[in-house]
Amino acid sequence: MDTDSADQRLADYQSLLEIGVELAGSLDLNRVLELALDRAEKLCRAETSSVWQLDESSSELYFRVVRGRVAGDIRHQRVKLGEGIVGRVAQSGEGEIVNDVRSDPRWRGDLASAFQTRAILAVPLRARGRRVGVLQLLNPIDKESFDLEDLERMRLFAAPLGPAIDNARLYTALKSLYLDTVTALAEAVEKRDPYTGGHVRRVVLYSVLLGHEMGLDYADLDRLRIASTLHDVGKIAVPDEVLRKPAPLDDNEYSIMKRHTIDGAEILSRIPELRDILPGVRSHHERLDGEGYPDGLREEEIPLNARIIAVADTYDAMTSTRPYRKALEHDVAVAEIRRGSGTQFCPRVVAAFESLVANGELTVETGRAVMARLFGETSQV
Amino acid sequence: MDTDSADQRLADYQSLLEIGVELAGSLDLNRVLELALDRAEKLCRAETSSVWQLDESSSELYFRVVRGRVAGDIRHQRVKLGEGIVGRVAQSGEGEIVNDVRSDPRWRGDLASAFQTRAILAVPLRARGRRVGVLQLLNPIDKESFDLEDLERMRLFAAPLGPAIDNARLYTALKSLYLDTVTALAEAVEKRDPYTGGHVRRVVLYSVLLGHEMGLDYADLDRLRIASTLHDVGKIAVPDEVLRKPAPLDDNEYSIMKRHTIDGAEILSRIPELRDILPGVRSHHERLDGEGYPDGLREEEIPLNARIIAVADTYDAMTSTRPYRKALEHDVAVAEIRRGSGTQFCPRVVAAFESLVANGELTVETGRAVMARLFGETSQV
Numbered sequence: 001m002d003t004d005s006a007d008q009r010l011a012d013y014q015s016l017l018e019i020g021v022e023l024a025g026s027l028d029l030n031r032v033l034e035l036a037l038d039r040a041e042k043l044c045r046a047e048t049s050s051v052w053q054l055d056e057s058s059s060e061l062y063f064r065v066v067r068g069r070v071a072g073d074i075r076h077q078r079v080k081l082g083e084g085i086v087g088r089v090a091q092s093g094e095g096e097i098v099n100d101v102r103s104d105p106r107w108r109g110d111l112a113s114a115f116q117t118r119a120i121l122a123v124p125l126r127a128r129g130r131r132v133g134v135l136q137l138l139n140p141i142d143k144e145s146f147d148l149e150d151l152e153r154m155r156l157f158a159a160p161l162g163p164a165i166d167n168a169r170l171y172t173a174l175k176s177l178y179l180d181t182v183t184a185l186a187e188a189v190e191k192r193d194p195y196t197g198g199h200v201r202r203v204v205l206y207s208v209l210l211g212h213e214m215g216l217d218y219a220d221l222d223r224l225r226i227a228s229t230l231h232d233v234g235k236i237a238v239p240d241e242v243l244r245k246p247a248p249l250d251d252n253e254y255s256i257m258k259r260h261t262i263d264g265a266e267i268l269s270r271i272p273e274l275r276d277i278l279p280g281v282r283s284h285h286e287r288l289d290g291e292g293y294p295d296g297l298r299e300e301e302i303p304l305n306a307r308i309i310a311v312a313d314t315y316d317a318m319t320s321t322r323p324y325r326k327a328l329e330h331d332v333a334v335a336e337i338r339r340g341s342g343t344q345f346c347p348r349v350v351a352a353f354e355s356l357v358a359n360g361e362l363t364v365e366t367g368r369a370v371m372a373r374l375f376g377e378t379s380q381v
Numbered sequence: 382m383d384t385d386s387a388d389q390r391l392a393d394y395q396s397l398l399e400i401g402v403e404l405a406g407s408l409d410l411n412r413v414l415e416l417a418l419d420r421a422e423k424l425c426r427a428e429t430s431s432v433w434q435l436d437e438s439s440s441e442l443y444f445r446v447v448r449g450r451v452a453g454d455i456r457h458q459r460v461k462l463g464e465g466i467v468g469r470v471a472q473s474g475e476g477e478i479v480n481d482v483r484s485d486p487r488w489r490g491d492l493a494s495a496f497q498t499r500a501i502l503a504v505p506l507r508a509r510g511r512r513v514g515v516l517q518l519l520n521p522i523d524k525e526s527f528d529l530e531d532l533e534r535m536r537l538f539a540a541p542l543g544p545a546i547d548n549a550r551l552y553t554a555l556k557s558l559y560l561d562t563v564t565a566l567a568e569a570v571e572k573r574d575p576y577t578g579g580h581v582r583r584v585v586l587y588s589v590l591l592g593h594e595m596g597l598d599y600a601d602l603d604r605l606r607i608a609s610t611l612h613d614v615g616k617i618a619v620p621d622e623v624l625r626k627p628a629p630l631d632d633n634e635y636s637i638m639k640r641h642t643i644d645g646a647e648i649l650s651r652i653p654e655l656r657d658i659l660p661g662v663r664s665h666h667e668r669l670d671g672e673g674y675p676d677g678l679r680e681e682e683i684p685l686n687a688r689i690i691a692v693a694d695t696y697d698a699m700t701s702t703r704p705y706r707k708a709l710e711h712d713v714a715v716a717e718i719r720r721g722s723g724t725q726f727c728p729r730v731v732a733a734f735e736s737l738v739a740n741g742e743l744t745v746e747t748g749r750a751v752m753a754r755l756f757g758e759t760s761q762v
Contacts, residue, residue, distance in 0.1 A: 006387045013394035017537060020401040024544035025509060027551060128406060156398060160541075163405035167548055170408060171555065173654065178559045180652040185566045188617045188648045236569045240621040267569045271561045273554070 012153060015043065020160035029168035033064060036135070036161050043157060044121065044150045046137035051125070051165070052079070052086050053133040061090055061134060064165075084108045085120055086134045093131060095123035095155050099145040121146040123158040127166035135161060179229070186229050189236045193243050199316055204228045205367025206312035212370055213352040213361075214308075221374060227280030227305045228312065234264025234281070258293045261285055280305030284313060289343045307346040311337060311353055314345075315362075393534060396424065401541035410549035414445060417516070417542050424538060425502065425531045427518035432506070432546070433460070433467050434514040442471055442515060445546075465489045466501055467515045474512060476504035476536050480526040502527040504539045508547030516542060560610070567610050570617045574624050580697055585609045586748025587693035593751055594733040594742075595689075602755060608661030608686045609693065615645025615662070639674045642666055661686030665694060668725045688727040692718060692734055695726075696743075 019039045026032050037049045053064040059081040082091045084106055089096050099119045101107040118139050125133040135158050140146050186200050207228035211221050235243060238260055242253045249257055265282035268274045283306035286292035288299055318333040328336070334357055341350035356362040400420045407413050418430045434445040440462040463472045465487055470477050480500045482488040499520050506514040516539050521527050567581050588609035592602050616624060619641055623634045630638055646663035649655045664687035667673035669680055699714040709717070715738055722731035737743040 006391065010387065010391060010394065013391065013398065016398060017394065017401065017540065020398065020405070021540045021544060024401075024405050024541055024548065027548055159398065159402045160405055163402060167405065167408055167552075171548075171552055174552065174555050174559065177652065177654045178555065178562070181559070181563060181649075181655065182566070184648050184652055185563075185614065185617075188614070188644075191618065233566065233569070236566075236617065237572065263569075267565055268562075271558065271565055273558045274562065 012156075016153075016156050019043075019157065023160050023164035024167075026164075027168050027171040029165065029172055032164050032168045036164070040135060040137060040154065040157060043153055044137055044146070045141040045143075046121070047139035047141060048115070049135070049137045051133060051135055052090070053165075054081070054090055054131055056130075061086055064133065086122055086136055089122040089124055090131060090134050093124050093126070095121070095151050095158075097121050097146045097148075097151055119144075119146055121150055121154060123151070123154045125158050125162040125165065127162040132162055132166055179225070182226070182229055186233055189233055192240070193235060199320065200229060200232065202316045202364060202367075203231065203309065203312045205364055205371065206315060206362065207308050208371055208374070209356055209362060209367050210308045210312060210349055210352050212374070213356055214348065218374065223277050224280065224305050224308060225371075225375070226274070227277040228309050230264065230268060230277070231281055231284050231309050231313065232260060232264065233267060234260035234262065236267070237263040258285070261294045277305070279303035280309055282306070284309040286310070287344045288346060292344075302346070304346075307349050311345050311349045314340075315353070393537075397534075397537050400424075400538065404541050404545040405548075407545075408549050408552040410546065410553055413542075413545050413549045417545070421516060421518060421535065421538060424534055425518055425527070426522045426524075427502070428520035428522060429496070430516070430518045432514060432516055433471070434546075435462070435471055435512055437511075442467055445514065467503055467517055470503040470505050471512060471515050474505050474507070476502070476532050476539075478502050478527045478529075478532055500525075500527055502531055502535060504532070504535045506539050506543040506546065508543040513543055513547055560606070563607070564610055567614055570614055573621070574616060580701065581610060581613065583697045583745060583748075584612065584690065584693045586745055586752065587696060587743065588689050589752055589755070590737055590743060590748050591689045591693060591730055591733050592686075593755070594737055595729065599755065604658050605661065605686050605689060606752075606756070607655070608658040609690050611645065611649060611658070612662055612665050612690050612694065613641060613645065614648060615641035615643065617648070618644040639666070642675045658686070660684035661690055663687070665690040667691070669727060670724045673725075683727070685727075688730050692726050692730045695721075696734070 022035060022039070023032060026035070033051055036051065040046070040049050051064045052061040054061050058078075060078045061081065062078045079087045081087050085096065085098055085101075085104065088106060097120070098104050098107070101117050101120055115138075121137040123135050124131055125135055135154065137146070137150075137154065140150070183200065183204075190197075190200050204225060207224055208221055211224045216224065238257055242249065242256050245253065261282050261284065265278045268278055268281060280303060282294065283292075283297060283302050286295065286297045286302045286306060287310075288302070288307075290296050290298040292302075315333055315337055318328045318336060319330060321327040334354075337345060337350060337353055341347045353362070356366075403416060403420070404413060407416070414432055417432065421427070421430050432445040433442040435442050439459075441459045442462065443459045460468045462468050466477065466479055466482075466485065469487060478501070479485045479488070482498050482501055496519075502518040504516050505512055506516055516535065518527070518531075518535065521531070564581065564585075571578070571581050585606060588605055589602055592605045597605065619638055623630065623637050626634065642663050642665065646659045649659055649662060661684060663675065664673075664678060664683050667676065667678045667683045667687060668691075669683070669688075671677050671679040673683075696714055696718055699709045699717060700711060702708040715735075718726060718731060718734055722728045734743070737747075
């Protein structure tokens, strides 16, 4: 090896070592992918790039992430294993360069009409001994063709990328499992109460919408999501004769019912990692004027999560039918929330509530879309 | 740079790139650490090595993992940030070589009497912009001293090791949170039933002990642990008048109680990732002779997890006091399980049960020790 090419390779290796560390530095899939495409394009000077993920159950590859102007058109495209250039690379496990795509019989044409592909470099991604996807670069910048050095560089680049993507996927999957399990159990608790079908899910959506509108950051919204999912879990300890009574409660029954706030926090208090969400569970029936329960907290003494859940919970209760009264009209419920601002509810939360109402965004659909954007797996950088 | 040293460095970098990929390939902390020490010792030819983890709450470093004959004596040692050589490296964030430890004023002496330290190479571990620990090598093999090339090599080696350890730690922490939350909710369900305090936790311990004795692998034991934690979660839907009746149930009440197996599986059925644990929840009251519920399955039709939970559940119920009968003596309960082998219980599970009993291992303490060894965080390779 001559000194020049040895120096070049040393510089390459040094970049690759640094990129490997960067890729390992996050378990957020979107961030790993965004970083990967940015570094890949810089390392090989390409016009655009994409990561395709293999769905083993259907033997199809789908766009996990793609950059640049082709993004919109192709994000829903799927390619069978073995089909086209990406499908072939996934199947064979061998990286490939195709410098004149039009002359390649397997070229299937551009997916996005705005983009014209000249040349492709594609390398397989592997993790834990399995193939997990393909990294693809399109069109070298300032030169006609990808060369073997580009291919070798991307082969080395793909080696840490596979595990980084897979680790982020596993972490995200475990997080989903956590939330799904907690939601299923919270809904089972809710089912004992015959009047509240779907209440938990809606309170979560409304709470996250409100928190998002108020500018809470990702970590705060994540805590709000868990707290709102578990806000009524203490009802597990409320006896049937109180929980299932088809009429308003008497004083004694009401004082039993009120205990669900304390019991909910108590159930979760043995889990150190949930320390931050306990206040949202315990205090979601407090009122700004100190007339709420269980602690009679006032104003800013009430944790923000609890003030948000209070509005979401009350709005959903008012707009749902109960055995002893019909659901209120949306407008009437909104007016009630507005009327409670400053006495029952936090004015900042009510302001966010009114803004969502004014924009027609206080809906289950908008809530689902915001949740998917915040916590969902699929991404488009 | 002359060609020889360039070649050496290229070879180093290539090894380091490969090791980075290996380290990223697991989220199992013990495996990451074992691999790291093995590769570090080979890369720098050292007699032994260790990883120290920083406990930020106490500003102390503790042995995360250590290899070789010094292991036994020092695993419980802790070192303050800034103290000794490891503590200083953690604080300064700069790697160090000390080739004659006896002349270093900060040398605190060997922790293990069987080992004599000559030279130390220590580099800091970082992840997500924070310091997380120290990697330490002791005594170079076949040479007197560690040199600057060793230090540089370990500095590059430590770069991907920090995030790899941190990712495994985050994954393990999320898994613990999952199990803690599910256990807390399962225990809240149990609390409605006034006669079963601590039942869930004991059934989990006994089930894992039985499965472990039967030679189940890690993944199976993990599923068994979750299934046994959730085995009675369907009791959430049993009305108070049945669940809390302080006397044996009549036929109608019994048929309501029996539904907890179906309800439990139903609650969890919406979670795709828990598909594998549903059979353990649904079928833990089946009997080998087909006289069980809810499906009257026979013999091998009954999933293994369910056959294991059945023995654990029955044994714990018999040895706990109920309002209408006292707890059975341990010997009487064991005889009952033995008598049920082949009719109520799976003979393979009963054989494991008898072997545990014979060795005095069917105890909460042994269960906790086995769980810690299987699923715990701390390790000694």
